[in-house]
Amino acid sequence: MRPCAQEPWKGAVAVAALLATCIAVYVAFGNPWFVLLAAVVLLLSVSRFFAVTSYHLTAEAATVRSLWFTDRRPWSDFRASFSDAEGVLLSPSRRATRLAATRGLYLRCNGNHEAVVAFAQRHIARAQGEADAQGTRDAGRS
Numbered sequence: 001m002r003p004c005a006q007e008p009w010k011g012a013v014a015v016a017a018l019l020a021t022c023i024a025v026y027v028a029f030g031n032p033w034f035v036l037l038a039a040v041v042l043l044l045s046v047s048r049f050f051a052v053t054s055y056h057l058t059a060e061a062a063t064v065r066s067l068w069f070t071d072r073r074p075w076s077d078f079r080a081s082f083s084d085a086e087g088v089l090l091s092p093s094r095r096a097t098r099l100a101a102t103r104g105l106y107l108r109c110n111g112n113h114e115a116v117v118a119f120a121q122r123h124i125a126r127a128q129g130e131a132d133a134q135g136t137r138d139a140g141r142s
Contacts, residue, residue, distance in 0.1 A: 001052070002050070002052050003048075003049050003108060004049055011050070014049060018039065018042050022035050022039050047067055048066055048067075051066055052066075052067070053108070054066075057119055057120070060075070062075065062105055064106075073105055075123040075126065075127035076127040076128075077092055078104070078105075078127070080094050080124065081117065081121055082096045086108055087108040087109045088106070088109065088117055089101060089106050089107075090104050090107065090120060
């Protein structure tokens with residue numbers, strides 16, 4: 001999935017902002033190396049929007065693979081999922097917080113939003129049930 005392909009107007013705005021910033025850097029400093037540095041920093045910061053990202057959900061884990069990284073996390077890492085119009089945030093905390101957005105894993109949906117939400121909720125609940133059962137067994141041994 002490539003987010004800029006789903007919303008081309010946002011891609012056009014991002015490219016225009018990148019070009020405007022590079023022009024402003026050149027006008028301000030007059031040094032092409034600064035322009036190159038600004039372009040590289042800006043491209044790296046928005047690369048997740050332009051690069052192809054794939055999502056793979058299995059019974060064991062959720063995996064997000066992008067241009068620069070692969071993030072694979074077992075369902076036991078998550079306590080809740082929060083849905084919005086574009087995707088699902090798998091969160092390590094039970095409440096929606098600003099920190100959850102940086103510590104969690106965001107899955108963009110492409111026409112399969114309900115299926116992704118149901119799959120995530122089912123596997124998070126199963127993983128939490130297994131963790132609770134393990135905790136009960138461990139508590140019984142003490």
